[in-house]
Amino acid sequence: MPHSIWSTVFAGLAFALCLADAIDQSSVSSTFTQLEEPGSGNVYRNEIINKFRGSSAISCALRCGREDKCRVIELDVAGNFCTLRTKITKAQSKRFVTMKKVGIAREASTALVGEVFSSCQDVFSKKRPRVNGAYNIRTGNTTTMTYCHMDNTTTCGDGGWTLVMKINGSKRELGYSSGYWTNKTSLNVERGLYLDDVSTVLPTYWSTPLTQICIGVKQPGQSASLAKWLKLELNNNATSLFDVMTGNDSKPFQPLGVQAWRTAFAPRLAINRSDVEGINVISASEHKESARLGVFGYIVLQRMSLNYLIGVGLFDKWFADETNLRISCGYVVMDINGYGQANRNSSICYIFVQ
DSSP states (O other), X not given: OOOOOBOOSOXXXXXXXXXXEEETTEEEEEEEEEOOOXXXXXOOOOOEEEEEESOOHHHHHHHHHHOTTOOEEEEXXXXXXXXXXXXXXXXXXXXXXXXXXXXXEEESSOTTTTOOBSSHHHHHHTTOOOOSEEEEEEETTEEEEEEEEOSOBTTTBSSOEEEEEEEETTSSTTSTXXXXXXXXXXXXXXXXXXXXXXXXXXGGGTTOOEEXXXXXXXXXXXXXXXXXXXXXXXXXXXXXXXXXXXXXXXXXXXXOOHXXXXXXXXXXXXXXXXXXXXXXXXOSSTTOOEEEEEEEEEEEETTEEEEEEEEEEEEOGGGTTOGGGOOSEEEEEEETTSOSOOEEEEOEEEEEEO
């Protein structure tokens, strides 16, 4: 009987769950890499070893680590249903996160059994395998399997970045007025194991300390490896991004200028000045352009007076009656008098902290 799998569009995403189980005072550590569905419509059928209900990603992988014959695990993201399999031959739909065991090594200690890290920077500094993937991160009084970006990026520098939020700019869940910015409420936590186009809010948003923010921006359906990055350095240490976003300081980071925002979000826009840049910024114009995190301003282009808005958590009154055109992440440029044609683009945005 065919069994469906889920796979991201992120080519080459290494999904490493470095897990261990104590056996005879030593431990067995297994590394898993997420499978990528080629998009050709091929269907995978796998030999089943066992099935378990109520399994998290980490417990599912641990079970596979104990089974010598286990080479593939599937986790039903909707129902936390774990399936252990011996091989892959062909595939099907989108209900499962599927990971393949790619490495097994014995270690002298049991440190990785249930090992919990304070952040992805903690993982990076302890020199665990520095591979992009999900790690067990402490989030208040509990732990959350959270995607860690371990690769070096030209803009954000060394790895060790903790994912707090993913924003699909074409959806309204994380627009400016969304309660997710001001309430400690998670969204699609099970999708926080990897980078895809589904809006997500993780408990790391209100529990991970930070001194800097890294924003990845890509187009819908595009590989996350093609994301462009923007780095914001805070003026002071913060206990969480939630505290930054709900604080009274509208300019808690060193300003980058519109060119940096344009390069990441709107490289084709001819914008060369910014009026306001910061957090929870709202314009004084009648349109009340606002952004949870971004920049907006006024320009004159081809004899038209234009307002522009770039960033995440966006809102503008230009489209108050056109709800399908709301953009929660990306950019909007509009004739200030409302007569010109708008130039707008929604993006997929990943927000990391460190």
